[in-house]
Amino acid sequence: MQINGLNVLITGGGSGLGAATARKLTDLGARVAILDLPISKGQDVADSLEGGLFVDADVTSADKTAEAINTVCQELGSIQVAVNCAGIATGDRTVGRDNVPADLDQFTRTVTINLIGTYNVIRLAASKMASNEPNENGERGVVINTASVAAFEGQIGQAAYAASKGGVVGLTLTVARDLARHGIRNCTIAPGLFLTPMMEGLPEATRDALASVTPFPQRLGKPEEYADLASHIIENSMLNGEVIRLDGAVRLQPR
Numbered sequence: 001m002q003i004n005g006l007n008v009l010i011t012g013g014g015s016g017l018g019a020a021t022a023r024k025l026t027d028l029g030a031r032v033a034i035l036d037l038p039i040s041k042g043q044d045v046a047d048s049l050e051g052g053l054f055v056d057a058d059v060t061s062a063d064k065t066a067e068a069i070n071t072v073c074q075e076l077g078s079i080q081v082a083v084n085c086a087g088i089a090t091g092d093r094t095v096g097r098d099n100v101p102a103d104l105d106q107f108t109r110t111v112t113i114n115l116i117g118t119y120n121v122i123r124l125a126a127s128k129m130a131s132n133e134p135n136e137n138g139e140r141g142v143v144i145n146t147a148s149v150a151a152f153e154g155q156i157g158q159a160a161y162a163a164s165k166g167g168v169v170g171l172t173l174t175v176a177r178d179l180a181r182h183g184i185r186n187c188t189i190a191p192g193l194f195l196t197p198m199m200e201g202l203p204e205a206t207r208d209a210l211a212s213v214t215p216f217p218q219r220l221g222k223p224e225e226y227a228d229l230a231s232h233i234i235e236n237s238m239l240n241g242e243v244i245r246l247d248g249a250v251r252l253q254p255r
């Protein structure tokens with residue numbers, strides 16, 4: 001799909017990878033709607049974009065997310081692209097100090113936001129895309145999700161995060177198959193270590209240590225590099241049902 005003229009929904013677009021993608025796609029001529037929490041910087045990012053729109057919703061709420069996507073479709077007329085960047089990173093050992101079991105509520109919350117929230121947006125956005133007029137290649141839309149390399153080699157303490165991202169990897173091909181009859185593609189990006197507000201909070205020595213385990217280039221990824229891949233997925237019609245690692249060949253060690 002040519003990006004110029006498309007309407008794009010980006011969850012978690014108030015920060016990090018989602019905000020960089022919002023800027024890139026706007027520069028390429030798309031109109032971007034950011035869906036993020038009311039406490040996020042989503043409104044500020046939307047205000048900084050030409051034609052940008054902000055809708056607040058928690059991706060785990062079926063009703064609020066449906067309402068937000070309805071608003072986007074009313075304002076923009078339609079959506080052709082949905083990028084799922086909303087997510088949280090949590091850590092907890094399965095059995096911790098003094099043999100205390102992991103907090104089950106935190107596990108549930110992580111899976112609910114990262115996996116169920118992603119699927120909630122996929123199903124709602126795709127149901128809107130299914131009514132689009134197909135383009136000359138028969139395409140009605142594209143969905144891009146965000147997993148993590150932790151889906152494949154989660155580190156110590158990452159059981160909840162790894163499970164949530166493993167779930168996103170697991171649904172990628174199946175959703176692509178489900179949506180094929182509607183002319184909608186579905187792909188997932190599995191980033192390595194990227195310099196976003198999450199990482200910017202870490203001490204420089206810790207960031208340097210993380211960068212040094214990446215074979216090449218030996219640095220953290222730039223959010224713009226995620227945005228570049230998201231743009232390419234939109235443009236390349238043969239990319240479908242695939243999980244693409246974007247990680248400088250990093251393979252996370254146990255700790």
Ligand SMILES: NC(=O)c1ccc[n+]([C@@H]2O[C@H](COP(=O)([O-])OP(=O)(O)OC[C@H]3O[C@@H](n4cnc5c(N)ncnc54)[C@H](O)[C@@H]3O)[C@@H](O)[C@H]2O)c1
Pocket residue numbers: 011012013014015016017018035036037040041057058059060085086087088089113114117146147148149190191192193194195196197198199
């Ligand atoms: N930064 C990295 O190194 C990295 C690596 C692998 C995967 N990821 C994944 O990429 C995605 C984006 O990460 P980021 O680094 O840009 O993080 P970030 O914290 O900078 O941005 C995440 C955004 O998601 C929003 N969000 C959180 N919970 C939400 C909810 N329930 N409903 C709606 N919005 C919600 C936040 O408000 C925030 O704006 C996440 O899914 C993350 O797990 C990031």
